[in-house]
Amino acid sequence: MNPYLPVLIVLLLGVGLGGILSGLAHFAGPRKPNRIKEEPYECGVPIVGEKDKMSVKFYLTAILFILFDIETVFLYLWAITFRDLGWFGIAEIIVFLIVLFGGYIYVVKRGALEWD
Amino acid sequence: MGLNELIALLSSDTAIQIIASVVKILIILVLCLQVPPLMVWAERRAPAMMQRRKGPNRVGLFKFRLYGLLQSAADAIKLIFKEEVVPRGANKVVYHIAPIFGVFTALVVACAIPYGNDLTVFGQKISLSPIRLDVGFLFIFAISSLAVYAVTLAGWASNNKYSLLGSLRASAQMISYEIPLGMSLIPLVVIFGTLDLNKMVIAQSAYPWSWGIVKAPISFLLFLVCMFAETNRAPFDLAEGESELVAGFHTEFNSAKFAAFFLSEYVAMFVLSALAATVFFGGWQTPFIPYDTLLGLVGGMEWLAALAGFICLIIKAAFFLWVYIWVRWTLPRFRYDQLMSLGWKFMLPVGLVNLLVTTLVVAFIEHAGRN
Numbered sequence: 136m137n138p139y140l141p142v143l144i145v146l147l148l149g150v151g152l153g154g155i156l157s158g159l160a161h162f163a164g165p166r167k168p169n170r171i172k173e174e175p176y177e178c179g180v181p182i183v184g185e186k187d188k189m190s191v192k193f194y195l196t197a198i199l200f201i202l203f204d205i206e207t208v209f210l211y212l213w214a215i216t217f218r219d220l221g222w223f224g225i226a227e228i229i230v231f232l233i234v235l236f237g238g239y240i241y242v243v244k245r246g247a248l249e250w251d
Numbered sequence: 252m253g254l255n256e257l258i259a260l261l262s263s264d265t266a267i268q269i270i271a272s273v274v275k276i277l278i279i280l281v282l283c284l285q286v287p288p289l290m291v292w293a294e295r296r297a298p299a300m301m302q303r304r305k306g307p308n309r310v311g312l313f314k315f316r317l318y319g320l321l322q323s324a325a326d327a328i329k330l331i332f333k334e335e336v337v338p339r340g341a342n343k344v345v346y347h348i349a350p351i352f353g354v355f356t357a358l359v360v361a362c363a364i365p366y367g368n369d370l371t372v373f374g375q376k377i378s379l380s381p382i383r384l385d386v387g388f389l390f391i392f393a394i395s396s397l398a399v400y401a402v403t404l405a406g407w408a409s410n411n412k413y414s415l416l417g418s419l420r421a422s423a424q425m426i427s428y429e430i431p432l433g434m435s436l437i438p439l440v441v442i443f444g445t446l447d448l449n450k451m452v453i454a455q456s457a458y459p460w461s462w463g464i465v466k467a468p469i470s471f472l473l474f475l476v477c478m479f480a481e482t483n484r485a486p487f488d489l490a491e492g493e494s495e496l497v498a499g500f501h502t503e504f505n506s507a508k509f510a511a512f513f514l515s516e517y518v519a520m521f522v523l524s525a526l527a528a529t530v531f532f533g534g535w536q537t538p539f540i541p542y543d544t545l546l547g548l549v550g551g552m553e554w555l556a557a558l559a560g561f562i563c564l565i566i567k568a569a570f571f572l573w574v575y576i577w578v579r580w581t582l583p584r585f586r587y588d589q590l591m592s593l594g595w596k597f598m599l600p601v602g603l604v605n606l607l608v609t610t611l612v613v614a615f616i617e618h619a620g621r622n
Contacts, residue, residue: 140269141275142390144272153358156514157347160331160333160508161507163331168336173336177413189415197426208433214437
């Protein structure tokens, strides 16, 4: 049997179960909407200001995450073939890590990780 | 189609495997749904115990109070029969999808944990994890990363400034700690030489001195911190920060949708606890009793040995779930810049150095062993 068949079953069941769970109240609960009730809850204070403003820091974090996460995935692939590659593989990965670390130090020095 | 043909079809190898995997998946899903109510109960009773008060102790079955165990069941029923209020201006589609994302990622990852050694049923080898892949590790990371979407979409869709702030904080935190989480487990892949979780458990053997925690203690510490950060639990619960952000990303979610977020949070905690037990504490291995000896002890009955292993895994995972509660009521919350600099400036470099040192040590030991 293809080992990915259970994955498909689990994905379908997971989405189904999640849908049923979060949809339950839609059918089981009462439904009496009114204007005040549907207002976004911001501590009972009249809503002021714009919503869609966010700090650019979050974008920077996301970009750095993508960079470093790809390195992590790459390291996994190296880690399982580590025994077959021998000392050559180790030397290569040390070079790789030094380059990665160089980039990391640049990011720190530019202050990309400061939050204040 | 005649009856004989149907029986022949059902008893074919593929059919047995498919039926077995559906049964396994259903069992694990049902078991996972039991975790949140129990954890909610524990999370109310434990702080009550620590703070010398009683906590919920009334709701029970008929005359038996059961230490208030059914309080969480009562809460769940209450939530289901509540009115569902969708805030005005919310993005309807995304608002309805977000909780599904949360539940689905948590449940799918729970199916990839090995709950026992392979069983032989009707002459077929059946593995006790519903999803058994050679790349189990990568699968777990791939799916559990999707949990970020639930948080981001929920906060963005609900047209509320507090929600948006909470979800931004939470998603930045979750992605930041995913890197050290990944880094912390690479040394174990190097040591055990496999991405298959079941093989990793077998390689750890029943003796605690060959478990992952002894072989890679730094990895364990990094993983432990990341466990808290990934599930947005105290001391890293800035996403919720109830004193400043109401409830963070799920402020606008009520009734069953709120229950769904609750459920996914607790299942995710269980999954990470089980993963920690699997990778660092020998998974389903019974301490000091190797699987073959155990099989001899129970008279060769594989299912009994598997049950013992399963109970061992659950006990190990339950310990980590207890640590979650314990830490929550012990440590104060971090400040946001402290949280981010801990992740990026401390854990990431430590993870890299840890990987390098582990690799060199393993390489030298194996090199010495070969000569």
